[in-house]
Amino acid sequence: MSQSDERVSPLRDRSPEDINDDLIRPVLETSGGWWILTVLTGLGGAWALGAFIYQLNVGMGTTGLNNPVNWGFYIINFVFWVGISHSGTMISAILRLTKAEWRYPITRAAEAMTLFSLMMAGLFPLIHLGRNWLFWYMIPLPWGRGLWPNFRSPLLWDMTAIFTYMTGSSLFLYLALIPDLGLYRDHEKVTGWRKTLYKVLSLGWRGTHFQWRWFERASIIMTVVIIPVFASVHTIVSWDFGMTIVPGWHSTIFAPYFVVGAILSGVAAVITLMVLLRWSYGLEDYITREHFDQLGKMLLGVSLLWTYFFVTETGTVWFSSEAVEKPQLIARTIGQFWPLFVIMVVTNTVIPVLCFSIKRFRRWIPGMLVVSLLINVGMFIERFLIIVPSLAHTATPFSWGNYAPSWVELSITVGALCGFTFLYLLFIKLFPLIPVWEIKEGEHSRQYRTVGDREIPETLAPIEERGFPPPKFGRREP
Amino acid sequence: MNERSSSPLARWFIGGLLVLGGGLVGAGFLMRLPLGNPAGNAVFFSQFLFWIGSTTGAFMLIGALRLVRAEWRRAWTRPAELLGAVGLVICLFWPVLLSRRTAFLNRIDISPHAFWPAFVPEWGLWVEGIAVMGVLGMGLYVLFQSMVLEREWLPSWIEGSSEKLTEVLKHIESEDHDHTDPRSKLKRSTVLFLIVLSITLTLLGWGYGMNLVPGWSPTIFGAYYLATSIQAGAALLLIAGLTFRVVFGLEDIVTKHHVDQLGKLMVALALFWFYFRFAEFLTVWYGEIPEEIHVFTSQTVGVYPFLFWFQVGANFLVPLVYFSFPRLRRCLSGVFVLSLAILAGSSMERWMMFGAVHINGQSVLIGSGVSAGWITSLVFPGVLLIVIGLALLMVPPVARWEWEDGEWMRGRRTVGQDIKATYSLLDPEEVPRD
Numbered sequence: 001m002s003q004s005d006e007r008v009s010p011l012r013d014r015s016p017e018d019i020n021d022d023l024i025r026p027v028l029e030t031s032g033g034w035w036i037l038t039v040l041t042g043l044g045g046a047w048a049l050g051a052f053i054y055q056l057n058v059g060m061g062t063t064g065l066n067n068p069v070n071w072g073f074y075i076i077n078f079v080f081w082v083g084i085s086h087s088g089t090m091i092s093a094i095l096r097l098t099k100a101e102w103r104y105p106i107t108r109a110a111e112a113m114t115l116f117s118l119m120m121a122g123l124f125p126l127i128h129l130g131r132n133w134l135f136w137y138m139i140p141l142p143w144g145r146g147l148w149p150n151f152r153s154p155l156l157w158d159m160t161a162i163f164t165y166m167t168g169s170s171l172f173l174y175l176a177l178i179p180d181l182g183l184y185r186d187h188e189k190v191t192g193w194r195k196t197l198y199k200v201l202s203l204g205w206r207g208t209h210f211q212w213r214w215f216e217r218a219s220i221i222m223t224v225v226i227i228p229v230f231a232s233v234h235t236i237v238s239w240d241f242g243m244t245i246v247p248g249w250h251s252t253i254f255a256p257y258f259v260v261g262a263i264l265s266g267v268a269a270v271i272t273l274m275v276l277l278r279w280s281y282g283l284e285d286y287i288t289r290e291h292f293d294q295l296g297k298m299l300l301g302v303s304l305l306w307t308y309f310f311v312t313e314t315g316t317v318w319f320s321s322e323a324v325e326k327p328q329l330i331a332r333t334i335g336q337f338w339p340l341f342v343i344m345v346v347t348n349t350v351i352p353v354l355c356f357s358i359k360r361f362r363r364w365i366p367g368m369l370v371v372s373l374l375i376n377v378g379m380f381i382e383r384f385l386i387i388v389p390s391l392a393h394t395a396t397p398f399s400w401g402n403y404a405p406s407w408v409e410l411s412i413t414v415g416a417l418c419g420f421t422f423l424y425l426l427f428i429k430l431f432p433l434i435p436v437w438e439i440k441e442g443e444h445s446r447q448y449r450t451v452g453d454r455e456i457p458e459t460l461a462p463i464e465e466r467g468f469p470p471p472k473f474g475r476r477e478p
Numbered sequence: 479m480n481e482r483s484s485s486p487l488a489r490w491f492i493g494g495l496l497v498l499g500g501g502l503v504g505a506g507f508l509m510r511l512p513l514g515n516p517a518g519n520a521v522f523f524s525q526f527l528f529w530i531g532s533t534t535g536a537f538m539l540i541g542a543l544r545l546v547r548a549e550w551r552r553a554w555t556r557p558a559e560l561l562g563a564v565g566l567v568i569c570l571f572w573p574v575l576l577s578r579r580t581a582f583l584n585r586i587d588i589s590p591h592a593f594w595p596a597f598v599p600e601w602g603l604w605v606e607g608i609a610v611m612g613v614l615g616m617g618l619y620v621l622f623q624s625m626v627l628e629r630e631w632l633p634s635w636i637e638g639s640s641e642k643l644t645e646v647l648k649h650i651e652s653e654d655h656d657h658t659d660p661r662s663k664l665k666r667s668t669v670l671f672l673i674v675l676s677i678t679l680t681l682l683g684w685g686y687g688m689n690l691v692p693g694w695s696p697t698i699f700g701a702y703y704l705a706t707s708i709q710a711g712a713a714l715l716l717i718a719g720l721t722f723r724v725v726f727g728l729e730d731i732v733t734k735h736h737v738d739q740l741g742k743l744m745v746a747l748a749l750f751w752f753y754f755r756f757a758e759f760l761t762v763w764y765g766e767i768p769e770e771i772h773v774f775t776s777q778t779v780g781v782y783p784f785l786f787w788f789q790v791g792a793n794f795l796v797p798l799v800y801f802s803f804p805r806l807r808r809c810l811s812g813v814f815v816l817s818l819a820i821l822a823g824s825s826m827e828r829w830m831m832f833g834a835v836h837i838n839g840q841s842v843l844i845g846s847g848v849s850a851g852w853i854t855s856l857v858f859p860g861v862l863l864i865v866i867g868l869a870l871l872m873v874p875p876v877a878r879w880e881w882e883d884g885e886w887m888r889g890r891r892t893v894g895q896d897i898k899a900t901y902s903l904l905d906p907e908e909v910p911r912d
Binding site: 316 | 700
């Protein structure tokens, strides 16, 4: 298919009913592959749960954590999953605010990703606690001993940030689901418990003008509210590190650096997911190469921004050459961790910038899948390189140490990935993963945009690339 | 719009000339003054950084808006280009700054006795030099591309005195063998220009961040200087655009809609200002390193509390509240006054960031007081007025090519987000028929 063919919407000949049927198919039809994947990820999650119970029974000594490196894979996972959760708001809220119309098929998948990754992220500080039964100390309850939680503790900040973001994200996801739930409640193929579920959750949605108007207002309010929350979450996570005077952590740039890193990993994860969904459910007409092209452009910008912050942070530390900062920087870049450092730079900067600068690559879906996976590998390593070398090379050389994760930590890490996938697979079976009403809205506005007597898919391509360049100077009528 | 009014231009020109003259006298005084430790040439330097940052920030803002195809940018393109030209002239003041450190000049000389220049010991000189060259090179190139697109209208604006200029522009375009549309070329060069300018402004910030002076070592400095320069640039753009509106009668070009859109952006920029400032200050405060805390308290509650809290009000609180209301965003006089306040806040912030820190930063024993002289402060506003006045003798205050393109696009984008019609796809019965 040529690029000019692709710019014509593949949905132009489909009726609204066809679109309804297409998008409910993944919900109603269950393939063998879905069962296999669900069982496997469920087993993975169960294995991780077993590992956690073992840790609870034996104690934290079963992990690789020890002085001086007492933050390890659990905190790395925590930061990583909070980062992934930034995809939903970035894609949905910010692109909605900027009226980027190409976002339509991607929003719900990204919002669901936000919710499930936050669930995974929220588990890790609890797992890391050691004495897990005391987690409720973080909740501000004026309880019998008269003690309030320690407001200076990052644990409390994290809990507050995550619960706020999770509440906001759940509402954001649910709000955008309501029109689709109303639609499928009345769909002829939906029967039994699903119908009841949709009936309850759709809150009596009839699609009246009045309801749409209020829906639009609520969406705008939620969009505006969720963006500061989104920025604050990873900022607070970064302050877990920045507020200390551990070498390599006491850095004022950490807040924006973490937020940009989170967006990078989150958008890359969205690309991975969109490729897999497209292949699994035959959604080629809904998730087109144009969408990958736009996501690729976005990732190119974010990757450059991440590189900018990374160079700024590392460069300032390097140049100031402070005695307490140097050992961790050397260990991280040219010392014992140099292979990880090289992988991180290559996967987060070199590969994305080179690949996403090329339009043909951005439209090559297998390539996009591979690069998006590589970015997340790089981002996981980045979190490792922030946490471990700094703790392993503190200000006093006689207490330097090292760290390697134990099988328990690795099991729980893999288990988190399985748990996330498991929840996502369940979500696919319950709710339409592509927002039907947004797709229709996009199609509608696209159909009406014409140049002369020709129909132009204006949403998807810059006007000068469609064979209708603006007239040259001097040839235009005044 | 083609009818050029000479009297306002003459006023701009004469006013600018006077201010520039006064400023140059001030600069001369400054160079003669025996400013010793610890202040150095803090006043002049912080002014240099403020003006080069804000003028270049305005130029960058328009580049970014062009890339995201914000249609409303078109009214602001020419004021931004003129401010970009001001930034280029301010770059030329770098040797004046350097002359305060003439003893170091040989350090950046690639001469046989020291073939490889001393990058590390005189890093500050190098980054400033690279930054200034970057701004000059890229700025000139992008301005030139814009002028190529404008050449059709230049003769009518300059009334026959610019045949040579238009001939040059035409000639250079005809030499372009790849037959690329100038618009595409401008768009592509905008990407490069944004990257280069981001790096160069960061380098200017790094001129301070790369040392151990308390208050100057935060890793956020480069990014912070870049972000706050863009905020000051947006305020400067509003001031310039609204002034052009009155002076040249551009009510139909720079409309309330354009001001409204830029006002929305100001909300985001105010939040950015707060985010970066808060991140820096909270990290410093929580880290509680004594010498850093000394600078922190001197800025917030010690020597400069007025300047600090004025900044917080002018750069964050007031813009955030004011620009959040659509009716206030469309009140042009209010926007103008607030833009001036933002600019004043940014100027104070540069002084606090680069000057005040230096004076009060290193040791309480060598702290001293230096205030910004009025003459020194007027050098760069004078440059701004005179450059814009001179430039307007050659180019119209509106980018005609941008405007015409916008009209062409608007003529064909008639159906926007018609939400009522959209809903008909879901429930045709509910569409109101009004």
